[in-house]
Amino acid sequence: MTMLEPQPAAASDLGLLLGEIHRIGREVIQPASHDVDAAARFPHEAVAALRDLQLLSAYVPRDLGGMGLDIVQLGKICEVLAHYCGSTAMIFAMHQIQVACIVHHGRGSAWFEQYLRELVDKQWLIASATTELGVGGDLRSSICAVEVEDDRFRLVKKAPVISYGQFADQILVTSRRAPDAASSDQVQVLVQKEETELEPLSTWDTLGFRGTCSLGFVLTATGSSAQVLPVAFDAILSETMHPFSHIVWASLWLGIAADAVNRARAFVRGEARKNPHLPPASSLRLAEVDVVLNGMRNNVNAFTADYHRLLQENDAEAFKSFAFATRTNNLKLSSSQLIVDIVGRAMLICGINGYRNDSKFTLGRHLRDAYGAALMVNNDRIMAHNATMLLALKEA
Amino acid sequence: MLLEKVREIVAQHGRLGTPVAQLTDESDLYEAGLTSLATVGLMLALEDGFDIEFPDNMLSRKTFGSIGSLAAAVEQLTARAAV
Numbered sequence: 001m002t003m004l005e006p007q008p009a010a011a012s013d014l015g016l017l018l019g020e021i022h023r024i025g026r027e028v029i030q031p032a033s034h035d036v037d038a039a040a041r042f043p044h045e046a047v048a049a050l051r052d053l054q055l056l057s058a059y060v061p062r063d064l065g066g067m068g069l070d071i072v073q074l075g076k077i078c079e080v081l082a083h084y085c086g087s088t089a090m091i092f093a094m095h096q097i098q099v100a101c102i103v104h105h106g107r108g109s110a111w112f113e114q115y116l117r118e119l120v121d122k123q124w125l126i127a128s129a130t131t132e133l134g135v136g137g138d139l140r141s142s143i144c145a146v147e148v149e150d151d152r153f154r155l156v157k158k159a160p161v162i163s164y165g166q167f168a169d170q171i172l173v174t175s176r177r178a179p180d181a182a183s184s185d186q187v188q189v190l191v192q193k194e195e196t197e198l199e200p201l202s203t204w205d206t207l208g209f210r211g212t213c214s215l216g217f218v219l220t221a222t223g224s225s226a227q228v229l230p231v232a233f234d235a236i237l238s239e240t241m242h243p244f245s246h247i248v249w250a251s252l253w254l255g256i257a258a259d260a261v262n263r264a265r266a267f268v269r270g271e272a273r274k275n276p277h278l279p280p281a282s283s284l285r286l287a288e289v290d291v292v293l294n295g296m297r298n299n300v301n302a303f304t305a306d307y308h309r310l311l312q313e314n315d316a317e318a319f320k321s322f323a324f325a326t327r328t329n330n331l332k333l334s335s336s337q338l339i340v341d342i343v344g345r346a347m348l349i350c351g352i353n354g355y356r357n358d359s360k361f362t363l364g365r366h367l368r369d370a371y372g373a374a375l376m377v378n379n380d381r382i383m384a385h386n387a388t389m390l391l392a393l394k395e396a
Numbered sequence: 397m398l399l400e401k402v403r404e405i406v407a408q409h410g411r412l413g414t415p416v417a418q419l420t421d422e423s424d425l426y427e428a429g430l431t432s433l434a435t436v437g438l439m440l441a442l443e444d445g446f447d448i449e450f451p452d453n454m455l456s457r458k459t460f461g462s463i464g465s466l467a468a469a470v471e472q473l474t475a476r477a478a479v
Contacts, residue, residue, distance in 0.1 A: 182413035182429035392436045
């Protein structure tokens with residue numbers, strides 16, 4: 001599948017890199033995160049710091065100049081970032097999904113290989129336009145179509161959501177292959193900011209993930225037909241976009257949950273210090289939530305390791321199987337529910353200090369972000385897909 | 397005969413964008429608009445129509461790729477059931 005297979009960085013390098021990410025987390029991302037959340041604004045300073053560390057090309061293979069990190073390492077970075085700002089982690093994760101689609105499926109395209117080299121140099125940020133008004137959230141169905149004439153394309157898409165679209169350098173857009181193609185016969189087109197007009201359709205004032213600025217837009221773009229990825233979207237979705245998305249999202253939800261538990265830990269320690277001879281009642285709750293967090297982490301790690309192995313084995317049929325698709329969905333379903341459970345438990349431990357917005361144990365942001373997990377790509381839709389696929393699967 | 401029945405079931409349950417009458421036995425059903433989720437309905441209807449069960453390893457793009465490949469799979473499974 002992948003001509004441009006990413007090469008893993010040495011473990012010690014990753015340790016150093018994670019140290020640097022913690023540093024920008026403390027020095028840049030965390031200090032801005034309150035304002036990002038309160039004003040529902042794009043985390044400019046956080047993204048600038050990610051650019052400084054060359055992290056926007058972290059998944060670009062080394063022979064093209066990137067860091068050549070693998071999915072396991074990227075997941076870890078998403079988790080770390082989420083300790084400092086859920087919106088920043090989400091923007092980083094969504095960008096990496098687009099990079100992965102290009103790295104895995106830009107094979108044999110001179111244009112996309114050159115694009116990846118420039119991505120390393122310029123540290124471009126890529127957004128995504130998959131869903132469309134009128135298709136009811138179904139990724140595998142498009143209304144808009146690429147119209148190609150003399151090696152130039154034109155594309156108009158009414159997208160109910162393009163997260164951080166107005167701050168991105170490129171947007172990866174799904175559309176029908178041609179005006180006469182079936183709604184499921186789709187491709188992905190990488191449109192350039194300079195050749196794209198975005199007319200806002202909606203605002204973004206939500207409970208959580210406020211800094212992702214996920215407005216809807218009418219997107220009108222032109223460009224070279226070389227900007228169409230040379231692989232059909234259904235293959236990109238099953239091999240890359242679907243598993244990759246759920247891994248990086250679940251990883252950042254894990255980071256939010258772990259940070260909530262860290263606050264609960266600090267709170268319980270404080271209580272224990274007040275009375276060293278008798279463990280506080282909240283310490284039992286801490287022991288309980290630690291079990292749940294551990295389960296969530298194991299789940300994320302196990303699926304990520306499986307996907308990493310499948311990528312290395314290059315087994316295109318395995319990605320297309322219902323068994324793999326349902327397992328991918330199961331990761332999303334379970335981790336999006338566990339994050340709410342875990343943050344809720346941490347809140348009970350911290351009590352009124354977790355409930356307050358002005359306490360160092362505050363968990364309001366965690367809770368608001370946590371509820372987004374089940375709603376972005378709605379769990380009910382995913383559950384319905386699994387229910388259908390499970391009808392066909394005979395063996396568990 | 398078997399081919400005609402497969403054709404009829406594809407027409408009823410395939411949810412294709414292209415009318416089945418316009419497809420040959422070799423036409424790519426995915427290009428004609430068959431989606432991965434729609435293959436489930438198609439599979440259940442074929443199982444019901446021919447009294448067979450598709451094993452998990454036959455739930456592939458290869459099996460569902462065309463009316464011809466579906467008919468071959470059904471033939472193979474009915475032969476197996478008859479043994």
